[in-house]
Amino acid sequence: MANLNPPGLPPDPFADDPSDPAGVLDSVEPGIPLDLAERLAVEEDLADLAVYESLLAPEGVRGLVVMCDDCNEDHYHDWDMLRANLQQLLVDGTVRPHEPAVDPRPEDYVTWDYCRGYADGQARRGRR
Template identity: 75%
Template sequence: MRDHLPPGMPPDPFADDPSDPAAALDALEPAVPLDEQERRAVQDDLEDLEVYESLLAPRGIRGLVVVCEDCHEDHFHDWDMLRASLSQLLADGSVRPHEPAVDPRPEDYVTWEYCRGFTDAYLIYRNERR
């Protein structure tokens, strides 16, 4: 599936190369398709992401920051990259490696929790104005 990445993911420089150095990694850790509950959770995340981006991108927010469970550091994901990663997860149960944001400005990224809170507050405010 390396040559069929969803839109937003950078092209795989080894897509059709029989000597792809990452091919051995695919064999060691084959992708496991998501079960129905996991699929629904990822689909929900994609739907939420669309709302969050529509509300926050016009305000200068470039994407989300997520604390990595492995290295315990902040990882900054632009909207397109996160959408592509979630789409890839739905497609075959894997998330392909990608380049981190270059010199990200932390103030341009927010957490999932911030997005949820902002969206809730926005909807309450909008409904009160009606």
């Protein structure tokens, strides 16, 4: 049995097993590193996310809702998950699969557009 795990971890019980259930995961293509423009856009999103969370989390907003192009359903992302996804994009150009929110309350989530508008409104209000 081949142990490809880092030192200190137990051997993989499915190593060399042709029916390894994780075998389908091995076929996932590695991410393509972001180009400079993409990297800057993700860094801007991370900075915006920090602002949005600081403004909206105290108001009870848990994160963002995003319409998924693949399944045409809303996906609910907490602030921490969004931050982790964006950071992962910076590291290797991919977003790892994640479990969907369990019984999310749609009223606790807002869109990116709502966040932008709210932040702009707060900034204008502060300049008066």
